[in-house]
Amino acid sequence: MQMIRTQVGIIGAGPAGLMLGHLLDRFGIDSVIIEDRSRDYVIERVRAGVLEQATVDLMIATGLGERIQREGMRHEGVQIAFGGRRHRIDFPTLTGGRTITIYGQNEVVRDLIDARLRSGRPLLFECSDVSLADLAGPRPVVRFVRDGQPHTLQCDFVAGCDGSHGISRPSIPLDQVRTYERAYPFAWLGILAEAAPASDELVYSLHERGFALFSMRSPQLTRLYLQCAPDENLDAWTDDRIWSELLLRLGTDDGWRPNTGRIVQKSVTGMRSMVVEPMRWGRLFLAGDAAHIVPPTGAKGLNLAIADVAALASSLRSFYRTENERSLDQYSKDAAARVWRAQRFSWWMTSALHRLDADSSFDARRQLADLEHLVSSRAAMTSFAESYVGGPLAPVDGEP
Numbered sequence: 345m346q347m348i349r350t351q352v353g354i355i356g357a358g359p360a361g362l363m364l365g366h367l368l369d370r371f372g373i374d375s376v377i378i379e380d381r382s383r384d385y386v387i388e389r390v391r392a393g394v395l396e397q398a399t400v401d402l403m404i405a406t407g408l409g410e411r412i413q414r415e416g417m418r419h420e421g422v423q424i425a426f427g428g429r430r431h432r433i434d435f436p437t438l439t440g441g442r443t444i445t446i447y448g449q450n451e452v453v454r455d456l457i458d459a460r461l462r463s464g465r466p467l468l469f470e471c472s473d474v475s476l477a478d479l480a481g482p483r484p485v486v487r488f489v490r491d492g493q494p495h496t497l498q499c500d501f502v503a504g505c506d507g508s509h510g511i512s513r514p515s516i517p518l519d520q521v522r523t524y525e526r527a528y529p530f531a532w533l534g535i536l537a538e539a540a541p542a543s544d545e546l547v548y549s550l551h552e553r554g555f556a557l558f559s560m561r562s563p564q565l566t567r568l569y570l571q572c573a574p575d576e577n578l579d580a581w582t583d584d585r586i587w588s589e590l591l592l593r594l595g596t597d598d599g600w601r602p603n604t605g606r607i608v609q610k611s612v613t614g615m616r617s618m619v620v621e622p623m624r625w626g627r628l629f630l631a632g633d634a635a636h637i638v639p640p641t642g643a644k645g646l647n648l649a650i651a652d653v654a655a656l657a658s659s660l661r662s663f664y665r666t667e668n669e670r671s672l673d674q675y676s677k678d679a680a681a682r683v684w685r686a687q688r689f690s691w692w693m694t695s696a697l698h699r700l701d702a703d704s705s706f707d708a709r710r711q712l713a714d715l716e717h718l719v720s721s722r723a724a725m726t727s728f729a730e731s732y733v734g735g736p737l738a739p740v741d742g743e744p
């Protein structure tokens with residue numbers, strides 16, 4: 345049995361766990377990151393693409409700016425398509441200069457792993473049988489097996505950053521937290537295609553056959569999604585069928601349509617909303633998808649994960665400086681307030697842009713009126729733009 349001692353045990357090497365480790369390192373706080381998958385698996389997972397201004401600012405301010413400033417695609421607006429027309433929402437004019445950046449989640453993860461390796465602090469991949477104990481007391485423990493050997497990690501705190509299927513959330517007794525949930529009766533079929541993006545900006549489209557989204561990853565790669573059934577069988581979707589559905593739902597009367605190309609990745613993602621409160625039990629803190637899930641329509645999940653750990657790192661730094669627990673108590677309240685703002689926006693975007701089988705002709709017309717209002721009222725566009733580009737994060741600069 346190997347015994348390790350650290351200040352903060354971090355479960356999960358997704359964006360939340362890796363960014364938390366990175367920020368703590370800058371504050372001179374020791375951590376060990378424990379991940380059950382391999383390094384290649386973690387890097388190659390295709391997921392988010394839209395980074396809020398504050399996420400990008402944080403990366404740059406903490407020494408992770410080199411590649412994102414070179415390769416990230418800065419966008420000053422998004423387009424909303426319905427009734428055969430595209431309407432643009434301009435971010436800088438509506439938000440005092442804020443923008444978003446397209447940079448794949450796997451690139452963020454790659455940059456964070458590189459930074460972790462440079463820091464020399466432990467990042468342990470392929471750990472199995474991870475479990476948590478003594479969370480209510482002052483010395484929580486993480487147990488896991490690596491290379492066939494049992495390990496025990498003794499910590500001051502544990503950060504559960506292990507996503508929606510991790511072990512951290514289920515380690516909290518059911519009567520200590522409240523879970524709020526909502527499932528949606530549809531999913532997204534997503535593809536990555538070797539095709540130059542046909543627009544400089546994302547296009548969110550509501551079509552009578554359902555939602556579709558045009559996005560991108562690089563000047564050579566287009567990322568596209570279309571609304572499908574939650575139990576959709578991917579085998580029933582040939583490449584030709586995917587393209588004809590995407591072109592139908594995204595094409596507009598001015599002749600615009602996405603470029604087509606070889607499909608290099610396909611997947612179906614379910615849609616749900618979930619929040620656990622409080623995001624702390626004893627010495628366990630939850631952050632990122634371990635504490636909340638948003639439907640991807642608002643592009644908020646990764647950004648919320650980063651916002652959580654910026655707040656958590658700042659709370660832990662205050663605790664180690666002052667030995668006062670007040671900052672730790674504040675973490676869940678502040679994080680949950682942001683989470684609920686993002687839940688509201690993600691729910692609204694999802695409802696505004698997806699069709700339900702049960703929708704009546706009234707529902708369909710009301711949905712168009714909602715979008716018409718969005719693109720014709722400066723107040724509505726301002727509210728949308730503020731939510732989409734996101735707010736500021738907890739301060740993480742200054743001397744440790």
Ligand code: RFL
Nearest residue numbers: 356358359360380392393394506507632633644645646647
């Ligand atoms: P992650 O990324 O799921 O990482 C959790 C990590 O924990 C590991 N793990 C364990 N490790 C040790 N022991 C255990 N028992 C463990 N169990 C699990 C996992 O292997 C994993 O490495 O959670 P994190 O860090 O909270 O990050 C959250 C984001 O990944 C997620 O919110 C976003 O991907 C959501 N999302 C989007 N977010 C955005 O901000 N903008 C977007 O444009 C956007 N688009 C998307 C998305 C998610 C999507 N899918 C596939 C769900 C588009 C899609 C299609």
Ligand code: PHB
Nearest residue numbers: 392393559640641642643
């Ligand atoms: C993506 O590029 O993967 C993407 C963009 C916007 C979203 C969700 C996902 O709302």
